[in-house]
Amino acid sequence: MNTASVPWGIRAVSRTGYVFMINKIATSVAEALAGVKDGSTVMIGGFGTAGIPNQLIDGLIEQGARDLTVVNNNAGNGEAGLAALLKAGRVRKIICSFPRQADSQVFDGLYRRGKLELELVPQGNLAERIRAAGAGIGAFFTPTGYGTDLAKGKETRLLDGKMQVLEYAIHGDLALIKAELGDRWGNLTYRKAARNFGPVMATACSHTVATVHEIVTLGALDPEAVVTPGIFVQKIVKIDRVETLAGGFKSAA
Amino acid sequence: MSNYRKRSKDELAARVARDIPDGATVNLGIGMPTLVANHIPSSREVLLHSENGILGMGPSPRAGEEDYDLINAGKQPVTLLPGGAYFHHADSFAMMRGGHLDICVLGAFQVSATGDLSNWSTGEPEAIPAVGGAMDLATGARQTWVMMDLLTKHGESKVVGRCTYPLTGIGCVRRIYSDLATLDCTPQGLRLVDTVDGLTHAELEKLVGLPIQP
Numbered sequence: 510m511n512t513a514s515v516p517w518g519i520r521a522v523s524r525t526g527y528v529f530m531i532n533k534i535a536t537s538v539a540e541a542l543a544g545v546k547d548g549s550t551v552m553i554g555g556f557g558t559a560g561i562p563n564q565l566i567d568g569l570i571e572q573g574a575r576d577l578t579v580v581n582n583n584a585g586n587g588e589a590g591l592a593a594l595l596k597a598g599r600v601r602k603i604i605c606s607f608p609r610q611a612d613s614q615v616f617d618g619l620y621r622r623g624k625l626e627l628e629l630v631p632q633g634n635l636a637e638r639i640r641a642a643g644a645g646i647g648a649f650f651t652p653t654g655y656g657t658d659l660a661k662g663k664e665t666r667l668l669d670g671k672m673q674v675l676e677y678a679i680h681g682d683l684a685l686i687k688a689e690l691g692d693r694w695g696n697l698t699y700r701k702a703a704r705n706f707g708p709v710m711a712t713a714c715s716h717t718v719a720t721v722h723e724i725v726t727l728g729a730l731d732p733e734a735v736v737t738p739g740i741f742v743q744k745i746v747k748i749d750r751v752e753t754l755a756g757g758f759k760s761a762a
Numbered sequence: 763m764s765n766y767r768k769r770s771k772d773e774l775a776a777r778v779a780r781d782i783p784d785g786a787t788v789n790l791g792i793g794m795p796t797l798v799a800n801h802i803p804s805s806r807e808v809l810l811h812s813e814n815g816i817l818g819m820g821p822s823p824r825a826g827e828e829d830y831d832l833i834n835a836g837k838q839p840v841t842l843l844p845g846g847a848y849f850h851h852a853d854s855f856a857m858m859r860g861g862h863l864d865i866c867v868l869g870a871f872q873v874s875a876t877g878d879l880s881n882w883s884t885g886e887p888e889a890i891p892a893v894g895g896a897m898d899l900a901t902g903a904r905q906t907w908v909m910m911d912l913l914t915k916h917g918e919s920k921v922v923g924r925c926t927y928p929l930t931g932i933g934c935v936r937r938i939y940s941d942l943a944t945l946d947c948t949p950q951g952l953r954l955v956d957t958v959d960g961l962t963h964a965e966l967e968k969l970v971g972l973p974i975q976p
Contacts, residue, residue, distance in 0.1 A: 556814040556815075556833075556837075556851070557814075557830075557833055557837035558830055558833075558837070559814070559830060559831045559832075559833055560831070582851075606892070606893055606894050606895070607892040607893065607894040608890060608891075608892055609890040609891070609892035610837075610892075613890075616890075617890055620890060621888075621890075627891075629891050629892070629893055630893075631893050631894075631895065631896070631897040631898050632813065632851075632855065632893070632894050632895040632898060633813075633855030633858065633859050633895060633897075633898030633902070634897075634898070635851075636850075636851035636852040636854070636855045637852060637855060637856075637859070639852070640852040651859065652901045652902075653859060653897050653898045653901050653902065654897045654901075655901070655931075655932065656929055656931070656932040657897060657928065657929045657930065657931070658883075658928050658929075659893065659897065699848075700831050701829065701831040701832040701842075701848055702812075702814050702815050702816055702831060702832050702833055702848060703831040704815055704848055704849070704850050705814050705815050705850065705851050706850070706851045707850065708850040708852075709850055709851060709852045736850070752830075753829075753830040753831050754830060755828070755830050755837075755839070756830075756837065757837035758836060758837045758838060
């Protein structure tokens with residue numbers, strides 16, 4: 510039997526004819542992240558420390574792409590994960606809602622030295638701009654932010670009796686997502702509030718990579734409970750479970 | 763000399779909780795508003811929303827049972843009540859932006875008499891800005907309540923004629939719960955709801971420096 514790998518599966522020719530199996534399982538983080546280009550827009554899931562795909566961020570540091578635009582709710586906690594990517598000097602711009610945290614010292618330092626461009630976006634606008642990209646919507650009007658510094662220079666319109674601000678979709682080249690279970694079609698479930706930005710970011714990027722703690726056989730995930738259908742996922746990688754640590758707030762003395 | 767005592771943080775939280783109706787869906791902002799959860803009577807079923815993707819949020823876990831995949835918007839560990847649900851961020855913000863959330867309770871730097879809110883930035887040039895969900899909450903919830911001390915540490919009123927700090931939203935605050943008084947913000951200005959015992963209407967107007975309709 511002759512087999513050949515293609516990006517989404519395995520092609521094989523057997524005695525009974527041509528066989529093709531979709532297979533989005535990558536055997537390593539490096540394989541899943543091969544070919545990330547300099548200048549890419551990278552969406553990284555996570556809110557605080559929940560749902561941050563640390564192994565994929567480490568893989569991206571290893572892979573070496575630079576001049577990145579990163580989309581994340583925060584701007585890194587402590588010294589690991591996104592903070593390490595920032596520290597490695599790979600990020601040109603960050604689009605986020607809440608960079609300043611008790612343990613965001615890496616971001617704070619780079620921002621104050623002018624080494625990092627910041628686009629500050631209200632959290633719901635961030636989620637919706639990502640959702641819009643995934644749904645093929647170019648822009649939308651929303652009352653959020655009207656009359657504030659974050660809407661300066663933006664087009665406004667009176668709709669439904671409210672002044673609303675034009676906000677554009679945010680498209681990504683790469684999404685890094687932390688999920689819980691996955692199968693070879695790329696279907697995903699998540700764990701608790703670690704879901705946060707994962708499902709919307711997966712829809713908004715041309716290449717979505719998710720880590721999972723278990724790869725299950727097709728049909729094992731309850732179809733009623735699949736959160737991200739595999740159409741939005743290009744690669745899944747199994748990683749060991751590491752307990753999510755606290756972060757983002759001042760711990761009691 | 764004044765003849766009144768300020769509400770403690772817990773008394774203020776209890777005052778806010780008293781006005782949350784049966785069955786309301788409520789988002790409690792980071793900081794002081796979080797305390798309100800401790801004062802909602804057990805006889806009253808209220809759904810707490812956390813913008814990172816939780817509806818039906820429960821109290822803090824017991825020591826040793828923290829799960830940092832289950833945190834609130836302040837990144838503190840919480841629990842989920844039976845019947846609670848998880849959802850992604852766009853759905854979570856659709857709940858507030860779409861007007862499905864009954865009440866949000868936020869802290870504030872300043873609130874204007876007509877309900878403009880400043881609570882995300884002091885506008886200092888060296889400060890690192892962070893907005894989070896404040897603008898979405900203030901504008902999207904059906905009612906936005908502010909919970910704060912009436913005066914700054916320097917004795918200046920945080921209720922003002924016009925906000926001098928960067929705005930979070932325009933005309934979005936319905937009611938201010940403070941350590942000295944409860945005030946409604948209306949298009950015509952402030953209206954008195956209550957004061958702490960011993961604080962007269964005239965004394966309150968003097969502290970705020972603005973007319974307050976009885």
